Amino acid sequence: MNYKILCSDLDGTLLTTKSDVSELTIAEIDRIKSHLKVILVSARMPSAMTYLQKDLAIEEQPIICYNGALILDGDKELSSVHIGTQHLQQIYELAEANNTQLGLYYKNEWYVEVDSERVQKEVRYTKTSPVFRPTPETLSDWKGREIGAHKIMLMSTKESADILYPALEEKLGEHLNLYRSNDTLIEVAPKSVSKLSAIKSLLQEGESLEHVISFGDNYNDIDMLQHSGHGVAVGNAREEVKAVADAVTLTNTENGVADYIKKHLVI
Structure with a gap:
């Protein structure tokens, strides 16, 4: 098949370490990038992706952030879908009842209530920094600005997550995409978007999913791999x-x- 687009997840896939691409990856992307569009597709926020775009010298391509909730082409916003404040309030109340901390993301904004080992891991791995403030303040601010979350990260213990996940599914599963990125983390995204839907939206004339080769490792990559011309x-x-x-x-x-x-x- 004559592939025209390569789409790759980052964490656990393209990244050889927790935060960087290897010299071999840079060399191989450099070898093919004049023949294939190389598009990064991640649950990360934009600023945690653009430094990798720069390392790979593919800054002229769009990026798919937050599992498809935000698509950017340089400074231009191509698509943005967020979780509304009504659902955010429900999630916050469920999280509070289960002793779970929230990470709230909108574009390059990241808010958490308290510092933790999990937060510091993300700071190290994604080369980004949060703003520390109470969640009700963030929700009030966002309501006033008429915006919401592109992504929510629920940080918990395994025991609390085991209780919280089915409760979220029952109350909000029909409105939101929920998945456990590991035993202690639950990620929440808008229901109407996915990595696959974002890739579809970027296809241009003469391009189809059959022209896409994609790479991934986690649950949120399944649709992308299943429906690409070749999923790895x-x-x-x-x-x-x-x-x-x-x-x-x-x-x-x-x-x-x-x-x-x-x-x-082979090019």
């Missing part, structure tokens, strides 16, 4: 992701994406 799971991907992929490459720490490009994308 990295070796460290969840088993459910490997099951729907057309191929499985090496792990992210073994440069799985770059290795697959080197072997299979």
Whole structure:
């Protein structure tokens, strides 16, 4: 197949370490980027993606942030879908009842109530910094500005998350996308968007999903891999992701994406 677009998830996929792409990845992207559009697709906020775009020298391409809730092309906003304040209030109340902290994201804004090991990990891994303030203040501010969250991160213990996740599903599952990125983290996104819907919106004349080769590792990558012309799971991907992929490459720490490009994308 003559691929025209390469779409890749970042964390656990394209990133060899927790925060950076390897020299091999940079070299392989450099080799193909004049023949394929290379589009980064992530749950991250824009500022946690643009430094990687710069490292890969693909700044002329759009980026898909927050699992498709925000699509940017340089300084131009192509699409933005957020979670409204009514649902944010419900999530906050459920989180409070289950001793769970919220991370609230809108464009390049990131708010948390208190510092924690989890917050500091994200600071290190994404090279971004939050604003510390009470969640009710953020919700009041956003209501006044008539905006909402592109993403919510619920940070908890495994025991609390085990209780909170089904409660969220029951009350808000029909309105929002919910998934557990690990035992202690629940991510919430608008229902109407996904990585796949964002990729579809960027297709231009003469391009279709059949022209897309995609790479991923987690639950939020499943649709993208399933419906791309060729979906590739990295070796460290969840088993459910490997099951729907057309191929499985090496792990992210073994440069799985770059290795697959080197072997299979002969330009």
